[in-house]
Amino acid sequence: MKQLHWIINVFKKIQLRRKITLKDIARELEVSISTVSKALKNSEEIGRDTKEKVQAFAKLYNYKPNNIAVSLKNKHTKNIGVVVPDIVHYFFTTVFRGIEKYANSKGYNVIACISDGSFHKEVISMEMLANGSIDGFIMALSSETQLKGDYNHLKEVTNQGIPLVLFDSITEEVQCDKVVINDEQVAFQAVEKMIKSGKKRIALFSSGSFYTVNKNRENGYRKALINNGLGVDENLILELPHDENMDSIDSFLEANKIDAILAVNEIMAIHAMSIVRKMGLRIPEDISFIGFTNGLLSQYAVPRLTSIAQHGDRMGEVAAEMLIDRVETEYDEEQVEVFRTEVIDAAIIERESTIN
Secondary structure (H helix, E strand, C coil): CHHHHHHHHHHHHCCCCCCCCHHHHHHHHCCCHHHHHHHHCCCCCCCHHHHHHHHHHHHHCCCCCCHHHHHHHHCCCCEEEEEECCCCCHHHHHHHHHHHHHHHHCCCEEEEEECCCCHHHHHHHHHHHCCCCCCEEEECCCHHHHHHCCCHHHHHHHHCCCCEEEECCCCCCCCCEEEEECHHHHHHHHHHHHHHCCCCCEEEEECCCCCHHHHHHHHHHHHHHHHCCCCCCHHHEEECCCCCCCHHHHHHHHHCCCCEEEECCHHHHHHHHHHHHHCCCCCCCCCEEEEECCCHHHHHCCCCCEEEECCHHHHHHHHHHHHHHHHHCCCCCCCCCCCCEEEECCEEECCCCCCC
16 A cells, blocks of 8 residues: 555656656656666566566556567568658759668668658658558658647657658757758858859848758858858848749849849749849849759759759768668667767859859
C-alpha cells in the first residue's frame, strides 16, 4: 500500500505524457537510465524496492519499449523515405538525384513523396511511410509547416527511433542531423559583388522570411548593405509568398528606382528580367541580377543569369550518407545522441546578368 500511495502522489505532481521514455522514468525516480533499463528487465543487479518502484511507474504510464528502434537495430527495410515540397524546382531535382545515387550505391532504395508545400500532405506522407516501410527520412520542410511552426509530426518520428535528416528548409526545434548551405554568407557575397560593380539601389526578392533559408539570405543582404555604408531601404525588399504570383513584380519595378536585384530563386529573377527588358532597360548596365539555384532556366535565359549554385547533388549525397550512418549504427536507448549540421559552401556562377 505504501508503494501505491507513493505512485499516486507522483502521478498528481507531473503531467501525463503521450509517450514516456526510459529517460523520463529515470528523471522522475532520480535514478540512472541504466538502473531503469535493468529494473524493467527484472535484473538481479537491482534491489527489490527499486525494481517494484520502476515497474509500477512504467505500468502506470503505459511505458512500452521502443519496438521500432529495436527492429531498426535487428532488421532494415533498405528503403529511405524522401519528402520534398516539390519536384519542379531544379534544386530539389538535383538533391533527389544525389540522395538516390548514394543510397543506391549502398544497396538502399528511395521512396519519394511530394508535400506540394502543404503541412497536411507532409504529415500524411510521413505517417504513411513510418509504418515500417522505411528505415529513415530525408526531407525539406514545406512552407506551411514553417509558417505554422508545428513540428510535432517530426518529433513523433524521432521519438519512435526513426532517423531523420533535414536539408535546406530546416528547424532548430527538432533534434536531428541537418544539411544546409552557407545561405547568409553567400547572399552577403552576392550583394557585395553588385556593390563593387557600382550598384547602390539593390532590391531583394524573397518568398517569405518564415523560411529559414530566406531569413538567412535576407540577413546576408542586410549585412552587406550596412557594412558597405548603404543602409537598408525596407521598400526595396519584396516578399512574394507564392512563386506563381508574380503580378506585384511589375508594380514594384515601376514604383522603385533600382539598379540591382538579388532573388531567392531563379524563377523570380528571370521573370523580373523579362519585365525589365520590356521596360527598355539594359541588363546588366541598368539593372544587374543574381538568383539562387543554378538551374537550366538560369543557363538558357537571355541574358544568362548569374546564379548561386547550391550544389544540390552534393547536399543529397551528404544527407543520404548521414541517414544511412544513423540507420546502420546500433541503437542504444541509454546513449546520448549527438546530432550534427553539415554546411556546404555555395558558389556564385558569373554570367551576363552582372557586371564582371
